[in-house]
Amino acid sequence: MAPRVGVVVFPGTNCEHDAVLAVERLGASADLVWHGDASVEGYDALIVPGGFAHGDYLRPGAIARFSPVMAAVGSFAAAGGPVVGICNGFQVLTEAGLLPGALQKNQGLRFVCATVALRVETDRSVLTAGVAVGTVLTIPINHFEGNYTCDAETLAQLRDEDRVVLRYIDNPNGSVDDIAGVCNAGRNVVGLMPHPERASDPLLGSADGVVLLQALLASALDTAGAGVA
């Protein structure tokens, strides 16, 4: 059975087709879900892709949080459904309160477009289940506001609870503790600045994102089996 993936699209989202193509090539079926839709029924996993939702006005993700679809995404996440926010999607999930912390402007105030090395820090998340801790992945980043920030208490909690999912090997943006991705307490909501969907074929320069997307699809099948959606 092929997992069904919903890819959320806001006005200004621009990575939705990459995400759809990447998961379809791994055997999933995928649909675009418009931000004005108030339902995500029938999906086994959700991706909130990159781009500039609502023009990134006010703050990245600040307006997207109020789109009708976000209440549905919140309910889906609360029921244990796998949700992954990539880049702008990560910013949306932090603004929506589904993930802790915030993404602020990069240290050095530069838009960073580069392919970076990441270390998998936990295999206890929907995006890294089955991927050995310590695995180094080469995946592109492409952002101005990717500098992960949280207070000391939150950071201690993330570390204690093994919720830092990915770290940069060479910190490109000033993120606290080299954090590139985190998960929620339920481990079913993951946000990351790097773009695994852009590292989904050797032709793109790297296929290292495939293991992450495969882990997501495996989690989606578990969801389908458990009847979360």
Added chain:
Amino acid sequence: MGTPGTYSVLVEVRLRPGIADPQGATIERALPALGLDGVVGVRAGKAFRFEIDADDEATALERSTVVADRVLANPVIEESTVTVTGPVG
């Protein structure tokens, strides 16, 4: 107080103390090039102005503070100050 009408609101949003402010730091580093020495502690922020209809100033402040806290500022990294004046109309 106690005057129904339209109040003028200024919301200033800034990063919380201790949160790194690369924008403020960059501005601060640029100033000596203009001969403007001795400017320290630059912090960049945002300001929003709007008007709000309310029965009195206290209500205008209360509702504007909700706007500031729930939308205009991200409490994880930012704090805000709300100033209400009026009624202006």
